[in-house]
Amino acid sequence: AQKVTQAQTEISVVEKEDVTLDCVYETRDTTYYLFWYKQPPSGELVFLIRRNSFDEQNEISGRYSWNFQKSTSSFNFTITASQVVDSAVYFCALSESGNFGNEKLTFGTGTRLTIIP
């Protein structure tokens, strides 16, 4: 069965510091997809990134970057020069290969990030 672990329940950093959110996953599939979502105080989950298991290239999008390492089954998320607007709950999620019924997402328990002004 697939599983996602986000060991950091809550993190607080001072504005402009860098912060890394950890995500470790378990799956028996060789083809799978990893996701990060942001849930601001308004409650709606916002999609940030999708990565498939064959693409281990790191990705950077502005202040956000993601480090995917199959050897350690990790998909970590780094925010550089954090801002107060980054305060949210962040979820890592996994879905296995896209056969019918396998497209569902399994979520971690989330990391609540607070950026202190």
Next chain:
Amino acid sequence: DVKVTQSSRYLVKRTGEKVFLECVQDMDHENMFWYRQDPGLGLRLIYFSYDVKMKEKGDIPEGYSVSREKKERFSLILESASTNQTSMYLCASSLRTGAGQNTEAFFGQGTRLTVV
């Protein structure tokens, strides 16, 4: 923009009532999902539908049922609400592209249900 709309933002129901949570998406997505979100537990899948009239149980289906009569609408039904079903309920949809290309899910704003 993809839009997933849940019928209510906040709902208060009494124990034993039958409760309907409605979700509509406007992007012709094949897949639709119902999750519940509880502190410390993240999001847990209740039911999943990959086509009209098709449904699959998720990780915590007990006490719930679903209905998908039209592609754009996915309803979650609490047959007899209980206090342990007090939670945030999130609906989502995603596109099936074929060839095993799982796409991201788009979420509604959530329904906070309180059962008293």
